[in-house]
Amino acid sequence: MVRCFLIHTVCPVAALGPGESRVLYSRVFGPDEGLGSDRNRELSPEERRVLQKEKIMVVARQVRGAASLSREASGRPPVEAVPGEEALALQEADGGAERLRAGDPFPEETSALWLAVQSLGFTLVCEPHENLLLAEGTLRNLTRHCLETLHMLGPGSEVLLRSHRVDALLSRLLPHGQLLFLNHRFAHSLEKEAAAYAAK
């Protein structure tokens, strides 16, 4: 099960502090993870929502830190890809996996897989026993689709204005957070549906 999928900044943002990250898109799958716990029952739904948002921000911050350290260490100059060069941007993307300890921020230990394309990061938070090889492939696929569908390599702010396209994409490629073993024919079929949705 994937817990959540985020799109957030990995570059410095003027309005925020140095290590902070602006979350542009977040999708949490399934019910609140503290469903059975006693502590959770004491919180009002409003408080639960705030808690969830804060957990997302913690993940975004961690990945932001990891991405900037990774880029600093590799010392490669940033690649400026333009619209149309999505495949190149993806190839040059930094990627990694962060271990999120139990309690920080989710109750159980999770792994945050991330890809950083220019100024944005795409993060998938997976449960520990998940097939991370499949998750990595799914993340790359999702990132490629987001870059293409939302014209992210251009200057616009379509992530915010067209977030429903990401929702539709996720409902097919990652339904309710389920990673799928899709060969190219199955994937093609789902992607055709997603493209048809985006065209409307």
Place this chain on the structure above:
Amino acid sequence: MYSHGSESLINQAREIQEPELQRFHSRLVKLLQGKELGHEAVDSLQRLHIILSATKYTRTLPPELQGSLQSLLASPAEQFQVLSSAVLRETLPLSGQEGNYTQENFIQLNNHAAALVLSQAGSRADLSSLCAQLLRSLESRQSDGPAASLTHTLPILNTVLTHSPDCLTEDHVTLMSKKLVDWLRYASITQGGGAPSGGFFTGTRSRQPVPIAELDGTVSGDFFTVLCVGQSFTEDQWMNVYSFSMLRHWLITYRSVSNGNTTADTANRLQLSLSLSLSHSFSNDDRSEVDGSVVSMVSATSSSSRLLPPKERLREKAFQYCQRLIEQSDRKAHKKTDTDLQKACLVEAVCILDSVCGEDAALVFRAFPCIKALFGRLSSDLSFARVLLPIAQFYLNHGEMAAVDCESVWNLVFGRFPAELFDHQFLAHEFLRFIRLNLESLQLRVPQYSRSFPNLLKFLAWNSPAVVDDFVDLLPSLVTAGTAVELLHTLLDLPCLSATLVLQVRSTCLPISEPGGRGLLSLDAFRSQSFRGLFLFLLRGEAGSGDTIDRLSTLHEMLTETADWPRVVQCAQTVPVLLHIFFNTVIAIADQKLLAHLVQVMLERSSLLLNIPKYNKEIHRVFSRHLLLLCKLHPSLVVDQSHELLEFAGTTANVYSKEEIYTHVVWVLGEYLSGSCDSRCSVMLITSCFETLEAVLFEITSSAPPPGADCPVPRVVTSLMSALAKLASRSHDLIPRVSLFLSKLRTVTRGGPVAWCSDEEDLVAIVTRGEELWSLLKAPGVAQSVLTPPQPVTTPQWHGDTNVAMPLQLRALTNLTHSQ
């Protein structure tokens, strides 16, 4: 990418004023009441979503808007389903409406509405009821029912399982096991119907069922799996994909470890496993009769499985599915995405096999030949490293039972992986996770584990920030009495290892000589024959060939220019933490001899470190702290190592370059060099120590510091004075010498500023301390007990001491006075 536009949108959304928001809401309600909903409605809904999600605090929607949105969930246009679900997820359900959908109509909801209901589920009871509805619909499903609703049943079920596995009753589990068997094993092997492809020449021909194909194009000869392709797919083939995607989780959640409860059971199982390898007849289950003509190695052995109860039958079918996947992964796929999928399928298949073998030990003997063959096929190709990790896990879990030799597996995993794949981020993450989860098992069954730290640390040296957390957990397991000293040296030289790995990677990428460019000194050194040995030592794979190298200073010199490389700097920042963990662990397992050796190493290495800014200072601080702790635990160490400690303390240069360690060395000498700590401590030893320290103190307080050095830190001066006083109090002949020095000091400093102390206040503090010591030493007996108090005095237990505790005293007094 991210621009001012996005930032201003978010700000606008956050700062929207209440009246404007109300107007927007009412406009939207009117819009949604219209007959035809078009682009304007989509845009407005999207903007509403931005407003709601831009802040972490919840905004509530007016009831009528919320009502419109809820009815929009059932809209025929998917865009409105998506948008209304997204918007409603960002707000709270109207009070009294929680659990609105859990009663009757969950199964009729589309995917997006279902996601909303799931996210709003407030309790396990909600999930149970959703679950029950789902399974009821599966059970009573007509074959010509609506196709769309079935595919997402499994992901929803999987979500419920994750949060609350007890939602499913025993009957549910049985039902699902049967369904999963059907979908996994008996999905159609012909391509999906779909419309005829049209065209002039196609007629009845096109309606003949076309068989599915393998990834390399050949016609498939066995049951359908995720690695089979076709032009289009039937519903049960889709269910095959969804079933396999959740299979591992299902098996793990509902595992029942069978340990042969009754003899009848065991006999039955044995008979089954024997017959499975011999018979050829087919299971006469409903679906499989249709496929009667298809034969292959895997399905030929499925004969007697219909005798098994549903859960065990699912296990058996899962086993067969995985074996088929392993077989299929050997084919050469045409597309890269398919090749990647084959690897992911291999990982999943091996993990499932591992899990079912854990449940039913009899399966180990069937599984092992397959796994062993797979290992043989993949072990020489490092691009399959991530597949080899689950295989290693399988060997670790079941190798002993099957009495299989695992040496080649561990040589690969602990030898080649870290040495050649240290820069693969995802592999590093999974590799270290594997070690963490199996720590006890590895320490028990893999003798070379604790010796492989030079290799394992390569992951840390390359990408410290990402993996230091894992090493914080793993390091204690790598500390053994036999290799502790080598490990200490290796940790101190981690930045050098980091630099070496960078050089290694660069030397394979860059040409031998850059035309006209400034060649890197370090790169030249790395490539030259004469220094090869030094670098090879750092790059060694196993411990045991020596603690460290003689020409360490040469190595450091050559790597000087690497001290500002980001990777090296990041690595250097993690070393102090690891050293703390190292020392804390080693104290528990080390004997006196080892501790003495470690003290020597600390003193030696304090000047032998790669010159990275702040690195030296940090390491010195760690050393000081642990020197103190070691000596406190084992005071006799000081007498033991007195020669080395005195050598260090007698070198005046150390006062200026290593004042942190110097202060602590002087302190431990003063504190623990006494007869009460170790009977070997003679008057001669005390005297020679005294003389050494006295000489240094004279030197630093009689002249200006050497050119290039700052004045000695006041703490060094006072420590020296205190140490001398302590030593003198134990050997009273020395008292006059100390007193003389201290009074001279007072006289000198009265005459104005001195060359060796720049700060007025510091000087005053030093002089005050001198005076205190001088007056203390006038009464030698008192001096001794003040400066070196006996043990019971330094660890007072006034509250714990039954004789002196206040409450007891009071109680005694009360008893005495009231009993009369």
